[in-house]
Amino acid sequence: MAQKLQTIGFDADDTLWHNERFFHLTQQRFAELLADHAERAHLDARLLEAERRNIGHYGFGVKGFTLSMIETAIEVTEGRVPATVITQLLEAGRDMLDHPMELLPHARQAVAAVAETHHLVLITKGDLLHQERKLAQSGLGELFDAVEIVSDKRAATYARIFSGTPGGAPGAMMVGNSMKSDVIPAIEVGGWGVFVPHDLAWDLEHAEAPDAPRYRALDDLSGLADLVEKIG
Template identity: 55%
Template sequence: MPRQITTIGFDADDTLWQNEHFYKLTQAQFAALLRDYVDADHLAHRLLAAEKRNLALYGFGIKGFTLSMIETAIEISQGEIPTSVIHEILSTGREMLAHPVEVVPHARDTLEALHKDYRLILITKGDLFDQERKLAASGLGDYFHAVEIVSDKSPATYVKAFSRHGDGPERGLMVGNSLKSDVLPALEAGSWGVYVPHALTWSYEHAEKPEDHPRFREIADLGDLGEILKLLR
């Protein structure tokens, strides 16, 4: 009997390496810079609104996040924000772009165990240069047969990726920490979707679990992925 799954897609940020942690630290710095204008909770609400509003223009990633912080600072201060604070915001953005890559537990061992038996694809969204930098710094690049850095993730994204690099979406499986971006569109494309929760997943990526979907699975961490694949042979 042919194997049910021949190709596995992996999300990158907060699935293979830590990401949202650095955004939270930067937001704390941002709140400290704006403390004379607004409280931290209201600032977080306004920043999230700006991020969502700007996604269509800037896409996902640190550069768009930095621009949204600047926009929010100007709005909150009614244009009175000092240039020194704008400079500090730009500095925090540069620091994020240079931060070291911290691979999550079990990521390397899991990829090493699977890459000889499955075609592995990195499917991630965000800024091209930053994602390429993080992949290189992670030391995980050699485990992947293909890399897809996309502007957003939709069912069509997974149909194209699993058709281009595998045997089609029906024999593909996507692994990620975002229900909205990694799991739900993969299921809609006809693939399997494996949800790996992360404590700091960005609120924009939250969605309801498709508990009743026959191709949905949830694991505590990447170390459990091998057992899921054994059951799906």
């Protein structure tokens, strides 16, 4: 007999509220500031390389992104980047941290609907203070039974979190916009993985959809309550 679904985990950035679009806007500003030194495609590739290198040092989020922009600016200008550009990149990072949180469509209704019947956990990675601030601004905090702000999302992360929730991993579902971080590792530990796509996606979060019986995909969060009811 299948394990009854008792716990639902939600990703935060680009699942419940907008995030990636602010990175894209800032990256566009970054390219404009360095237009005299490199073409946009080359800058984008160098910045992505820097982000990939730096995740282990700085983690995920705005602060690591800002430091990677500065590092890339120094590299592509061979150390000649003006201090005024560094200043503007730092200001761009602060603007991202200060930007008001904006919920995605159906987010509030979806969370509220399943909160009535299931144990809810917010599982997100990124800057601790920034994520706490966005959750507070969202007005969704009181609907969650637990909040986990983690350095990365791997199978071991979900195994640890779901081991302390009702039903364990077999009775858990993870909902998110990242196949790599939200869906696949949750399925690997025996839970359900529900993919809710977002128009913008970070290249480092790309992965192919798994061929697994506990994988599901929704067009948006409006279909979540029905899916949860169907799974039982």
